[in-house]
Amino acid sequence: MKHAETVTFGGSALDRDGALRDDADALAAAARHPAARAILFWRGKPLIKNENPASLALLPMDHPVLAQASLEGIYLGKEDGAARFACDLSAWEPDDLDAESLGGFLDPSEQHHPELPETMVFAELRRVMTWLTPREAELAATGKAVFGWHESHGFCARCGEKSQITQGGWQRKCPACGASHFPRTDPVVIMLITHGNNVLMGRSPGWPEGMYSLLAGFVEPGETLEAAVRREVFEESGVRIGQVSYLASQPWPFPASLMFGCAGVALSDEITIDPVEIEDALWISREDMMQVFAGDHPKILPARKGAIAHFLLENWLADRLD
Incomplete structure (x- = not known):
């Protein structure tokens, strides 16, 4: 494994x-x-x-x-x-x-x-x-x-009739039109974006003070993971991304996502945030991130343990993103 x-x-x-x-x-x-x-x-x-x-x-x-x-x-x-x-x-x-x-x-x-x-x-x-x-x-x-x-899926998406649970809870069957419905998972990319020795971090409005994380966003229909990484990072921070690679995935049932952890190499370090998307974005050096993980940084709190953002950052610091 x-x-x-x-x-x-x-x-x-x-x-x-x-x-x-x-x-x-x-x-x-x-x-x-x-x-x-x-x-x-x-x-x-x-x-x-x-x-x-x-x-x-x-x-x-x-x-x-x-x-x-x-x-x-x-x-x-x-x-x-x-x-x-x-x-x-x-x-x-x-x-x-x-x-x-x-x-x-x-x-x-x-x-x-x-x-x-x-x-x-x-x-x-x-x-x-x-x-x-x-x-x-x-x-x-x-x-x-x-x-x-x-x-959230108690009624048939085709005809509106109340559907019935079947297959041990893994299907809903419509008694009216016969349509079958199955649990769905939303693909989300979460990005470890680096520029030299720095990693890109951002925060959403309403987050607790001091909380920053890796940028993330939903994959759109007809889009590859690589394209989603480049689009989401540019939309949120104005940073253009070159090489993209896959790192790890995590089921995230809050409510129904599959997080695809990806690495991306930034082509520049200039940030222009979209205030509708995020509240702030900044570059953090590897040395400062070690201070964050130690709980000693004056501005930034450590990422939530258990979340894939924490996992990716921890392994980036340890140089074991395999």
Whole structure:
């Protein structure tokens, strides 16, 4: 396995067992097996064991709380031969819910269901992703992404009829026109743009003070990754890019992206930002970036651990972008 595959949410080699998705009887039998387990989500937050070390909570399929699940379970695949499902508890409303804490850039809140042990809480995946093992992270990212797709695709895009969940959660079928719909992932390029010893960083409006990251943007229809890198960097910063190469990818279920990490060589260091796209952009030297990662830079905070931007910058500093 390449070092690039060690990025968060990647590299666990989960057996997704796609052949079982279309066999309802076999899926039901797999769910009844004593070793089968469920991962529980509440409004996109996975259930974790908030212990030391923390871990993804796996519930037996006959746990009473699963009877409150609001959607059919998603078949995630097999782990050590045993089925893993994702179940959604979003209809449950905590008594002490602070709605203002939900959906923000960083949600520090935790929710505890009364039928679960005190150590089990629902927590924002971006906050806890680095606490999980690679396998736990892949399971959590997959469940969150597929549930997010179901939440926004409940009706047929062809005729507007309410569609039905099939294939273990991996398809929606329209009962009226027969159209089939499958989960979609949006391709996004995120760019490690260098000019000599410097790397290009930017920040979006509304980000926490001091937060900068690599430039990124969605790939448009009919566009290659290389073309998207050059277009996005020029649109946001006015910097022209020459050579472009692929580095690593990362599933990013916030809500449904696949991040393509690319390296690009700038043809000049002159920056002209588009204030509609970004708030600021600047060049950071390798030495200054080491200071950023140490938490000692006077202006810039370290990139979020677990995100591919942090992964690419860390490996650029270590000179191991393989």
